[in-house]
Every structure is written in C-alpha cells, then in structure tokens.
Amino acid sequence: MFDPYGSDGTMARYRADKLQRWALSLMSFKYVIEHVPGEVNAWGDLLSRWGAGPVLPAESSARRVARLAVVDRVSPLQEAEFVWPSEGEIRTLHQDPQYQEQARAAGVNWDDERALLLSPTGQVWIPPDATELQQRLCVIAHAGASGHRGAKTTAAALSEVLVWATMPADVSTFVQGCLHCMVTAGGKIPRPHGETLVATKPNELLHFDFLSMLKGEDGSKYVFVLKGGMSGYVELVSCIDATSDQAYASRLDWFKRCPPMGV
Known part of the structure; x- marks a missing residue:
C-alpha cells in the first residue's frame, strides 16, 4: 500500500508512516503479485472467510475536496x-x-x-x-x-x-x-478555514518558520527551521536577519537537495 490515505483518510499518522516504511522496504525486492481464485486455493479462501461474519452490502464512498478560505489580510x-x-x-x-x-x-x-x-x-x-x-x-x-x-x-x-x-x-x-x-x-493561532492538510508524497507540504536565538559570534541571531510534512526531515539554517529573502533562498536550497517527485 503506497498511499495509506487512499483507502482511509482518517488513518492515524503513526500507522500511515509505518505502512510507508513497509512500502519502502518492499521496493528493494523484485516480486509479482498474483491473485489465486478461491476455487483453486480452497484453504486460503476458507481462512480468509473464517469468522468474517455476515456479508454486508457494498457501500460506495466518495472523497470530498474542501477549498480553503484564504484570509486576505492577516497583518x-x-x-x-x-x-x-x-x-x-x-x-x-x-x-x-x-x-x-x-x-x-x-x-x-x-x-x-x-x-x-x-x-x-x-x-x-x-x-x-x-x-x-x-x-x-x-x-x-x-x-x-x-x-x-x-x-x-x-x-x-x-x-x-x-x-x-x-x-x-x-x-x-x-x-x-x-x-x-x-x-x-502559546495563544490560539488563527488558521485558514478548511480540512487539516496531510502530506501524502514528498515535498507536498513544507513547514517553515524563524526561531529567535542569542546572537552568535558571526552575527547570526535567527534559525530558519524547515520540516517536511511527510518525512519529518528537519533542516536548520542560521541567518543574521529574519527576512523574506532568507526564507526564499533557504526554500530554494531545500528543493535543490530534495526535488519534488516527477521533476
């Protein structure tokens, strides 16, 4: 299962990460998945149905996409x-x-x-x-x-x-x-109205913010923190000023080392 949220959008984060690790481990093997009909594999069919209970009618499900409300002015x-x-x-x-x-x-x-x-x-x-x-x-x-x-x-x-x-x-x-x-x-931070964003592939969601520190010998007094939404990989960049140019350059360096999938 390479997309845990594809079958269950409410799956816990730790369980989805565990399935992702299993998927990465299986990618190192060359294998072919073959389906064996129940008539041929009688014991496998029997064990798969053991204690399954009554057969429930099929239910159709649809995925709902919610559009985030963009706040025009926050400052x-x-x-x-x-x-x-x-x-x-x-x-x-x-x-x-x-x-x-x-x-x-x-x-x-x-x-x-x-x-x-x-x-x-x-x-x-x-x-x-x-x-x-x-x-x-x-x-x-x-x-x-x-x-x-x-x-x-x-x-x-x-x-x-x-x-x-x-x-x-x-x-x-x-x-x-x-x-x-x-x-x-530690107050209540306003968030855009909509569903919680969950990354399902690398670089789909990137968290970043400035952290204020004591001034160092080289004049640096901020740390720019970047964290991948899916992998949890964290990168720390020391900087002198907390400016938009510094955030722009640090994010470019991030995508140089960790390019988006398919590029």
Whole structure:
C-alpha cells in the first residue's frame, strides 16, 4: 500500500508512516503479485472467510475536496497601501481645523517650536478618530526591532512620545492579534478555514518558520527551521536577519537537495 490515505483518510499518522516504511522496504525486492481464485486455493479462501461474519452490502464512498478560505489580510504590514507614519503626516493632521477644536477640548495646546499639538507633559497628541495612524504607530512600537514586547511595555514606549485617549485598550487589542506573539506566547493561532492538510508524497507540504536565538559570534541571531510534512526531515539554517529573502533562498536550497517527485 503506497498511499495509506487512499483507502482511509482518517488513518492515524503513526500507522500511515509505518505502512510507508513497509512500502519502502518492499521496493528493494523484485516480486509479482498474483491473485489465486478461491476455487483453486480452497484453504486460503476458507481462512480468509473464517469468522468474517455476515456479508454486508457494498457501500460506495466518495472523497470530498474542501477549498480553503484564504484570509486576505492577516497583518497591517501586508496591506499594499501601508505607509510608515512620519512627523510631517501628524503635523498635517494637527493643522486640520476640526482636530484643533478636539485638541482644545482635550486640553492640548499648539507648540510653535515643533509645530505640533502637544499635551501638558510634552507628548504628541493623536486624534481619537485617526485609527489607521494609531495602528501604524503600534506597529512601530511593537513589531520589528522593538522585539514584540508585551502590551504594557509597548504602551509605555508609546506613551513616552505620544498620547491619545484609548491608547491602553488599543495597544492591548493590537498585541493580542499579533501572529508572532500568538506563536511564542502559546495563544490560539488563527488558521485558514478548511480540512487539516496531510502530506501524502514528498515535498507536498513544507513547514517553515524563524526561531529567535542569542546572537552568535558571526552575527547570526535567527534559525530558519524547515520540516517536511511527510518525512519529518528537519533542516536548520542560521541567518543574521529574519527576512523574506532568507526564507526564499533557504526554500530554494531545500528543493535543490530534495526535488519534488516527477521533476
């Protein structure tokens, strides 16, 4: 049996792997499978039917293919219109008359030296309805070089230079939805809606992710982990930065050494 899931899609993984190992062992022998009718092989036919019970009517089965739902946006960084916020953009918002009225109501004053609306303690005021700008500021304070710290640390870093009314709640919601923090903190990771993907042939499913480590003598501080979905073979690649170029090059090297079947 070279495809264990072909006859039983709910077969346990360990049992399917065992059958695959038997199939690989049998490939080293040259043999021919011949079917012997029951009339000729009476004892074999008798033993195969011993204690089999009543003959059940034949049932037809069909395999169902479920289409995975693709999530268009899982991170604000993946938006095509995403732009890093700048002081000039904030200054343009502060010059809007409607925001100046909101600033006066919030006790925020205009600073002529910086040409910005500042709080009495010196933080730059962000309008309460500028949610897109607030989200991009959360990205800067939490992701990337900021180290994906917790909600309290991220809010403390933001509150040193910025201020808006709902900052603690907004930062907490943003950190709870961070995919990187879900993986490292053991939270519930969102998955595409559909059936569990199970590899039935080499390189049909490849798992990969970056693992953060202590900085080495050569400057490497990440390990790119690749694991074959069927074989379980694991490859570790040390890298300096966790970038898409590094992931692209490592996957190309994987397929150079382990090419897909039929290529």
